[in-house]
Amino acid sequence: MDKKNALITGNSSGLGLGLSEVLLAHGYKVFGCSRRGCDLAGDVVDLRCDLSRFDTIGEKLEQLLQGVGALQLVVLNAGILGEIKHISKTSLDELQQIMDINLWSNKIILDWLLQSGIRIDQILLLSSGAAVLGNKGWAGYALSKCALNMLGRLYAHEFQATHIASIAPGLIESSMMDYLCTQADSTEFPALQRLQQARKDGVVLSPVEGAERILETLPRLKEFESGSYIDLRQILAPDEYQALIEARNRP
Template sequence: MTTAKALITGNSSGLGLGLSHALLGRDYQVYGCSRRGCAALADRVVDVHCDLSDLDAIAPALDQLLAGVDRLDLVVLNAGILGEIEDMSRVSVERLREIMDINVWANKTILDWLLASGIMVGQIVAISSGAAVLGNRGWGGYALSKAALNMLCRLYAHEFPDTHVAAIAPGLIDTRIIDTICQIDDTTRFPALERIHAARGTETLLSPGAAAERILHALPGLTEFESGSFVDLRQVLAPDEYQALMAARNRPGG
C-alpha cells in the first residue's frame, strides 16, 4: 500500500503543527516548509527551513525538500502573517507589500513550482479567513491578502485541472495571532475585536489540534464544491457560529 504524502507550509507551530500531528496520526508522510523548522517533530517530518518572505529562496528549498517525490495527496498552504490591526489609511504600502509577499506571492511561487515539477497533486487547500469577505475595520492588510489568496486559488484551479483547489476559512484558532489580537483593547474603533476577545475560553476558539481535525474531516466534502472555491468551514460544520459571525459584521457607518 502506497503511503499518502502531504506538504504543509508554516508547520513549525500553530495550525501547521496541528495538521502535521493529525496527518502523522493518519500514517501520512509529512513534508514541512517553515522559517524555524518543525523541531517538535524533527524525527517524523521531512523538513526544510525557508523564509517564505524571501521569494527567491522558495524554489531551491522545495527542490531539496521534495526531491524524488512524484505525488502529493495533499498540499496545505498554511503559512501567513496577521500584520497590524489598524485603519488602512495608517498602513504603509511597503508594509502591505510585506504582508502580500508572505500571504499571497509566496503561495503563487509554490504553486508555480508544483506546476513545473510534474508532481501529481491530489488536493490543494489554502488557509484563508473570514476576514477576506467580512471587511471589518482594522483587518487591513490581512483581509486584503486573504481576499487575494481566494482569487489566486480560483485562478490556479484552471491550471491544475486534475487537482481540487480550495481556499478555506477554518474558524478561530488559538495561535499567536489570537494572542496578538487579544492584546489590543480598542474595541470602540475596531468592534470585531469584541467577538475574538469573547471567544477566549469557549468552544468557539479551537485548539490547533481541534482545528486540524476539523479541516481533515472536511477535506472529502470540499471536493463537492467547484475547484477554486472559497469555503468557510463554519458555514458547513458550525452553521450557528457562522450566522453569528455574519450578524456581527462591522458595517461601514454602523
C-alpha cells in the same frame, strides 16, 4: 497501500504544527517548510525556508520534495497578520510585506508545483473570514486573504487534475490570536470583541482540534467547485456561520 504524502508550509507553530501532528497520526508522511523549523518526531522531512526570500523558494522545494512523485495534500498555511490599524494609516510598505508572505509566496509555490510533474490530489489555501467580512482594522490581512481566494480560483483553471479550495478554518489558538485578544485595541476596532468573547467562552479551537476539523472536511470540500472559498463553519456549524455573515456590516 502507499503512504500518503502532505506538504505543509508554516508548520513550526500554530495550525501548521497541529496539522503536522494530526496528519502524522493519520499515517501521512509530512514534508514541512517553515522559517523556524519543526522538531516533530516521526515520518517528517523538514526544511527551513524563509518565504519572504522569493529567489530561494524554488531551490528549497527542490530539496524538500526530491524524489516525491505524488502529494495527496498540500496546505499553504504560512501567513502573517500585520498590525490591526486603520487602512488609511497603513503604509504601502506594510501592505507589501503582508502581501509578499500571504499572497505572492504562494503564487511562487503554486507555479513550482504546477511545473514539477508531481501528482497532487488536493490543495488548500489557508484563508480567513476576514477575507469577506472586511471589518474595520483588518487592513492588509483582509486584503491579502481576499486576493488569496482569487488566486486559488485562478489556479483552479490550470491544475486540471487537482482540487483547490481556499478555506477559513474558524478560530484557532495561536500567537496571532494572542495579539488579537490582548494587544490590539478592541474599543477602536469592535470586531475584536467577538474574538475575545469566543476565547472567554472556550470556543476557540486548539491547533490540533482545528487540524482535525480540516482533515474531517477534506472529502466534503471536493463537493464544492475547484477554486471555491469555503468557511468550514458552512459545513460544520451553519448557524455560527450565518451569525458571522450577518455581522459583516457591523464595525
